[in-house]
Amino acid sequence: MIRWRMIFNIVGVLLIGVGVTMLVPLGFSLYYRDVGIRPIFGAMVVTILGGLALYFVGKGASSASPINHREGMAATTLCWAAAAAFGGLPYYLSGVLPEFVDCVFEAISGFTTTGASVIKDVEIVPKGLLFWRSLTHWLGGMGIIVLGLAVLPFLGVGGMQLYKAEVPGPTPDKLKPRIRDTAMILWKVYLIFTVVETVLLMLGGMDLFDSLCHTFGTIATGGFSTKNASVGHYRSVYIDVVITVFMLIGGINFALHFQLFRGKPLALWRDGECRFFLGFVLLLTLVCTMSLWLHSHASVAESLRQSAFQVASIVTTTGYATADFEKWPSLAQCLLVLCMLVGGSVGSTGGAVKCMRIMVMLKHGYREMIHLIHPRAVTRVKIGKQPVPPEVLSGVWSFFLLYLLLTAVSTFLVAATDVDVLTSVTSVLACIGNVGPGLGEVGPMDNYAAMPAFSKWVLSLDMLLGRLEIYTVLVLFMPRFYRK
16 A cells, blocks of 8 residues: 655645745845835745644654655655645745746646746846746756655665655666765756856856856746846847857766766766767757748848757757747747657656657667568667667657557647647647747747746646656556555
8 A cells, every 4th residue: 555644744845845945035025125016925835734733643654664666756756746736835925927837837837847827027027036937947857856856865765766766767776876866966066067157158148147048048948038038138149159059068967977077077968868869969959040041131140040059949848049940940840849849868857758769769760660571580789888678678669659549639728728730739749858949839938927827837747747756646546546
């Protein structure tokens, strides 16, 4: 049987952590003397008290025995759901988003690093609330569960089950024997990149507040900006280049970044998935550049600048914008939709299907064609020099088919609320892939405010499904999950 008291204990601890982090945006509100002081403080108190209540309900249960895989999945899903519900309180209490569905949508979009927003004019939102909005990206990028494992040692008991549920790629591996050490390493790498990008953006003319907010949205591949025109507001080649580079960094497996810091400069090149990811970005950037140059009045340099930024932004599922790509040629738009499906690398902060799975499926398809030509040939799907086990191969195809099925079902549900086809399809792809902007009514210069309430609930669930890679959430709806 599932030990719900233990799960409540874990959720309570994570909520206390979420409440404590609200001290940071509260500090910005105090510094700028904006109207966010009371709502942020009120949300912080309610969140901490809610966390304490859940913690004491489950007190003593966590020490009974290690958490198992089912309890790990339940705890992970409930932690993210609770973070979204309580994380939306600052928006609700401030009146910035008076509807509860909008508050949950904005919060879950932040924590899942989707970046789909329902705030029509972000530039009039109090600074403290804007900082909280971006901070949810940073916390969700590496994962609030992984953060808990790094900071709270007593959650390390059975922590691998939480880690697998949080980072459920095709082949989850630990960098260190102890899961807490693995989580700590990931967060150190994450923090280093955060500091470096913040400094570089400040050198480009941004103030500390905007630099931090855009860094959080970049390294976490989230996409929330403090400007209505997103990164395009700055009209700076330097800022575009810095953010493009760090979006790509966020889309690469953080375990490889750790290898670089250990003095292994060829780690990225030796990794097959990283080569595929960077090659895919380069190819699509060149094709988009040619398409823009041939069908617009932009120069080659400007076409390259816009294409590189938008391809990197969408394929890493960041969602920042420097141009309204709804006005781009059809070929370029189709390539960006393809980027929404592919996504970043396993072990990155990016979302969508992930390059590793795409590689495995392409190699498997190639192997099947070889068998048609040479029926007796003995071949195996390999990534690098390592053969892919049959169970992993089966899991990859199952995930992809389920991903497409959920995308189709969600599209029908959104379309049922009288949303046009283009908006329905791309909004679902953008949310389940944790991308943010789509096409139609949810394009890069628009937002999700006009979507019907039911569609927002569907898209909120899609964001959670995408962030936890489907299975962790869906198993909770199976009756068999609750049986012995």
